[in-house]
Amino acid sequence: MREQTSFVKGIKDGLPICFGYLSISFAFGIYACANGLSILQAVVMSITNLTSAGQLASVPIIAAGGTIAELLISQIVINLRYALMSVSLSQKLGKSVRMLDRFVIAFANTDEVFAVASSQEGTVGRNYLYGLILTPPIGWTLGTLLGAAAGAVLPEILVSALGIAIYGMFIAIVMPKAKTERPTALCVGLSIVLSCLFYYIPVLRTIPSGFTIIICAVIASGVFAFLAPININGEAQNDA
Amino acid sequence: MMHSFLIYLIAMAGITYLIRMLPLVLVKKKIKNKYILSFLYYIPYAVLTVMTIPAIFYSTSYKLSAIVGFVIAFILAYINKSLVTVAALSCVGVFVTELLLKFV
Numbered sequence: 001m002r003e004q005t006s007f008v009k010g011i012k013d014g015l016p017i018c019f020g021y022l023s024i025s026f027a028f029g030i031y032a033c034a035n036g037l038s039i040l041q042a043v044v045m046s047i048t049n050l051t052s053a054g055q056l057a058s059v060p061i062i063a064a065g066g067t068i069a070e071l072l073i074s075q076i077v078i079n080l081r082y083a084l085m086s087v088s089l090s091q092k093l094g095k096s097v098r099m100l101d102r103f104v105i106a107f108a109n110t111d112e113v114f115a116v117a118s119s120q121e122g123t124v125g126r127n128y129l130y131g132l133i134l135t136p137p138i139g140w141t142l143g144t145l146l147g148a149a150a151g152a153v154l155p156e157i158l159v160s161a162l163g164i165a166i167y168g169m170f171i172a173i174v175m176p177k178a179k180t181e182r183p184t185a186l187c188v189g190l191s192i193v194l195s196c197l198f199y200y201i202p203v204l205r206t207i208p209s210g211f212t213i214i215i216c217a218v219i220a221s222g223v224f225a226f227l228a229p230i231n232i233n234g235e236a237q238n239d240a
Numbered sequence: 241m242m243h244s245f246l247i248y249l250i251a252m253a254g255i256t257y258l259i260r261m262l263p264l265v266l267v268k269k270k271i272k273n274k275y276i277l278s279f280l281y282y283i284p285y286a287v288l289t290v291m292t293i294p295a296i297f298y299s300t301s302y303k304l305s306a307i308v309g310f311v312i313a314f315i316l317a318y319i320n321k322s323l324v325t326v327a328a329l330s331c332v333g334v335f336v337t338e339l340l341l342k343f344v
Contacts, residue, residue, distance in 0.1 A: 016322070062245065065244070072255055075251075075255045082259050107261070157338050161305075161332070163299040164306060167291075171314060174292075184285055199294050217283060221281075230278045
């Protein structure tokens with residue numbers, strides 16, 4: 001199988017993530033400081049955690065002086081999806097990725113890094129991965145700093161417009177596959193239905209969003225793994 | 241505050257790293273089972289979809305501007321535009337819509 005080994009390609013693929021992060025972490029910076037964290041605390045949290053939903057959820061707990069147990073449980077629930085992604089990514093790693101590399105790559109295995117790495121043909125090598133994970137943490141931290149420092153100054157309308165950036169990116173990642181592979185399109189369709197059920201049905205809505213993501217994604221993927229298993233080349237089959 | 245913040249920070253950063261690191265380090269063998277492989281193949285698309293819909297419609301100040309942003313992203317992604325192009329023009333769409341909503 002072909003291994004993606006270009007460091008430059010990694011950098012190129014990582015830059016959109018870096019820019020996308022600028023806007024989300026900008027919003028996080030504003031939010032964190034509005035809830036009593038200092039600029040330094042917000043920035044340090046971003047460097048060490050590199051996770052949007054987890055960090056957002058931690059702010060009210062920290063602000064209210066919540067217990068460590070509460071904080072840990074919230075982080076596990078929200079971030080457990082990364083465990084799923086890390087298992088998936090482990091299957092995507094090329095021969096050039098060594099043990100030590102896995103410890104480093106794991107730190108930066110965010111939703112977006114994972115999505116981009118997964119969308120490569122064949123396997124991904126260490127040089128590509130290091131290129132890919134180089135800039136996103138910079139964007140994430142810098143955005144937090146800018147948001148925390150200048151958030152109050154920026155007009156709300158700009159902050160609002162930037163809020164959609166990350167979702168636009170997600171759509172751009174999913175669409176090419178959904179367009180060409182019918183099972184993937186159907187899996188995406190089922191994901192939409194499940195996600196909306198969990199969002200709009202009052203009882204299901206009480207489930208924390210981190211759990212909702214895991215439940216919906218596991219059901220949708222499980223159903224289509226059974227109905228339309230991929231072929232030897234690692235592609236979903238259109239005859240399914 | 242600084243002291244207790246450090247404990248919070250270490251706790252959340254530690255658990256988040258462990259969640260990401262353990263599976264990546266422990267799962268070293270190539271999985272051979274067709275169904276598990278297929279499950280892992282669909283996972284990224286399912287996860288991203290669940291995260292996007294319906295959340296995208298609540299990601300801006302107005303539902304209408306979010307819908308405009310979504311439609312722009314959908315069309316541009318369909319004609320295979322790059323991640324940056326899709327994300328940036330989607331933002332522009334939201335911005336212009338909200339300008340119109342506010343000032344027209």
